[in-house]
Amino acid sequence: MTHLPAHWILGPGALGRLVGLRLAEQATVTLIGRRSLPVEQTLITPDGASRSRRVAVARLDALPGDTPGVIHLTTKAYAAEAAYEAIALRLPADTPLVLWQNGFDCQPRLAARHPGPVLCATTTEGAYVQSDAQVVHAGHGETLVGTLDGRHAELAGTLADTLSAAGLKAFAVTDIRHRLWQKLAVNAAINPLVARFRIRNGQLRDRPFRPLVEAVIDEVAAIMAAEGIPAPEEGWHARVWKVVAGTAGNRASMLQDVLADRPTEREAILGPLRDAARRHGLTATRLAELDDWLAADPWLH
Numbered sequence: 001m002t003h004l005p006a007h008w009i010l011g012p013g014a015l016g017r018l019v020g021l022r023l024a025e026q027a028t029v030t031l032i033g034r035r036s037l038p039v040e041q042t043l044i045t046p047d048g049a050s051r052s053r054r055v056a057v058a059r060l061d062a063l064p065g066d067t068p069g070v071i072h073l074t075t076k077a078y079a080a081e082a083a084y085e086a087i088a089l090r091l092p093a094d095t096p097l098v099l100w101q102n103g104f105d106c107q108p109r110l111a112a113r114h115p116g117p118v119l120c121a122t123t124t125e126g127a128y129v130q131s132d133a134q135v136v137h138a139g140h141g142e143t144l145v146g147t148l149d150g151r152h153a154e155l156a157g158t159l160a161d162t163l164s165a166a167g168l169k170a171f172a173v174t175d176i177r178h179r180l181w182q183k184l185a186v187n188a189a190i191n192p193l194v195a196r197f198r199i200r201n202g203q204l205r206d207r208p209f210r211p212l213v214e215a216v217i218d219e220v221a222a223i224m225a226a227e228g229i230p231a232p233e234e235g236w237h238a239r240v241w242k243v244v245a246g247t248a249g250n251r252a253s254m255l256q257d258v259l260a261d262r263p264t265e266r267e268a269i270l271g272p273l274r275d276a277a278r279r280h281g282l283t284a285t286r287l288a289e290l291d292d293w294l295a296a297d298p299w300l301h
Helices: 014-023 077-090 106-113 153-165 176-197 201-205 209-227 236-246 253-259 266-279 285-295
Strands: 007-010 029-033 040-044 050-054 056-059 070-073 097-099 118-123 126-131 134-139 143-146 170-172
Touching: 007 014, 014 029, 014 040, 014 070, 014 126, 014 134, 014 153, 070 077, 077 106, 077 266, 097 106, 106 118, 118 153, 118 176, 143 153, 143 176, 153 170, 176 201, 176 209, 176 236, 176 253, 176 266, 176 285, 201 209, 201 236, 209 236, 209 266, 209 285, 266 285
Parallel strands: 007 029, 007 070, 029 056, 040 134, 070 097, 097 118, 143 170
Antiparallel strands: 040 050, 118 143, 126 134
């Protein structure tokens, strides 16, 4: 399969710059944000090596004149639709759009709205920003790519090959909707609780947090079953605790947002679960409590 040319990265935060700088080693990449970033960017690899590279940068209100081969939308979930709106009129109708958002909120709406192919990506790659000119690839993971309607299998395969060649192990899948829901389920059992108590992921294994995690997993598992989303082979409880163990030292993204007084992705993660619970007549008391807390000003609690 051929590689996709001219990648625009819309939303150059930690994930966006990780994807962009990895792709820049073999393709043309432009980082596009609300403000300009330095053209000299450095990626710190998981083994501690520094890779510096000059990349094209642009502002959202001053887009480059070239035509992108593919657009990667790597903003937070709550900003995705506004970011797409800002560029939609500039895009050829057949431009592929890749959505990297957490949760399962904006993806169906953008897939219905964009006239070209829309791919969804879910990743376990770890990254965080050190500065405007430096991003850290904190840990290797894998990325799954596919479309909600099952079309464009060849394009999904091409993108997966392109990412893998750039050092981000990726696979094309035919059940990305299920994969997005499964990641959402795990995130819902971890992110809101670590944000609520301002702890690292591994501390969820300690009392008094462990029983709270178990209660959330029970609610999430019931919702997943009602939605027809298959459980992982090892079961929901084992999957969540495996992720907790593997990310024990991490500050989850939702906790980072709370500590930085930024909006969280609660609507993208907890909103679909609460909506599904209502549709199926299920009680989700713990999820509702966490959602209500995150909806309020966390600094008042």
